[in-house]
Amino acid sequence: MLLPAVFAASFALAQASADKTAADKRRSGYQDMGAALQKMQDDDTANPGMLFVQLGQQLWAKPAGAANKACADCHSLADMKGVAARYPAMAKDGDKPIDLEGRVRLCRTVNQQAEPLAPESRELLSLAAFVANQSRGLPIAPPDDPRLAPFRAQGAAIYQRRQGQLNLSCAICHDDNAGKKLAGVTIPEAHPTGYPLYRLEWQALGSLKRRLRNCLIGIRAEAYPSDAVEYVALEIYLMDRARGMVFESPGVRP
């Protein structure tokens, strides 16, 4: 009686450590950066993304729209902890998943009854960065919502599919050749640990969607329209793939 119990316990332990080893092999883009950029991300007074977080904090408290309500009138900041680490999620009463920016936009038009925030606009990214920053340091934890499963599968399929004039898939670079150099740049494993994040190349804060568009354009594929479900499907897949990794927003990347 004792023996199976001991076995079960040691097996569970081995499983846990195997999972940990497997998890430890994944690398955030942060780990591929030089020390100077890592320091820039880690230091809130040097991280350019924090300027957007601060702007987002102001917008969070500012009433808007016909409802004349601020985000803060409905949401406690404590409730925002962990939200970004689990998005995308199904929209309430909706049949489609939305990402964090989509959630903010929906709140803006439906609840605040305000003008929609344009995709990739400074206001939208700032609000998203402020909410995302509340999850900094938490493990990425996508919800176990069965309604997300078909979208996750769609995202996985897109990830594996060759596209564009260069006939490449996400997986060719970010699974099969991650860590190698594309020109001078280390190919990251494409874990969305830091979004919205500040890219020096953009000289701006940007969303994961913007990053996905960049890659599509790079392989000379037709970028999806900005409201396409394909992006959210990819985001769901990538967040699931990064499950358990530490959420870093606002990240800094080259």
Place this chain on the structure above:
Amino acid sequence: MRAGLLVAALIASIAGTAWAQGASPYTVVGDAISQPLADKPGDPARGRAIVANRSVGLCLLCHSGPIPEERFQGNLAPSLAGAGGRWSVAQLRLRIVDGARLNPDTIMPPYYRTTGLQRVAKPFEGKTILTAEQIEDVVAYLATLKE
């Protein structure tokens, strides 16, 4: 005369279905294309410039090569150094034109194919990555890389 026109029309219609997309027909024998794709012989100097150009040849994104002035070179694929010693001109040609004919899993983009591709961006739709002349230039350059 009439027969000639007919042949021309036939070729045009074939071209219209299969090769109107920016690639002319070519013949693969074994693992090679022995006939040049263009009338003019390739120019190694132009080929070198194409290989070095990150938005034209794109070669150095994945390959390294003996082009020291280009500092940031890739390592996803074998070095181009010695390519002309490893492969004949005809073999090089097919590997650039459509490497997937030799290895369906290759990550090498098909430089002279417009079919079987998905979701190609509008500006590139129906266009090959390099023209026939450019491929001949690149082949001529690679052939000089004997070691």
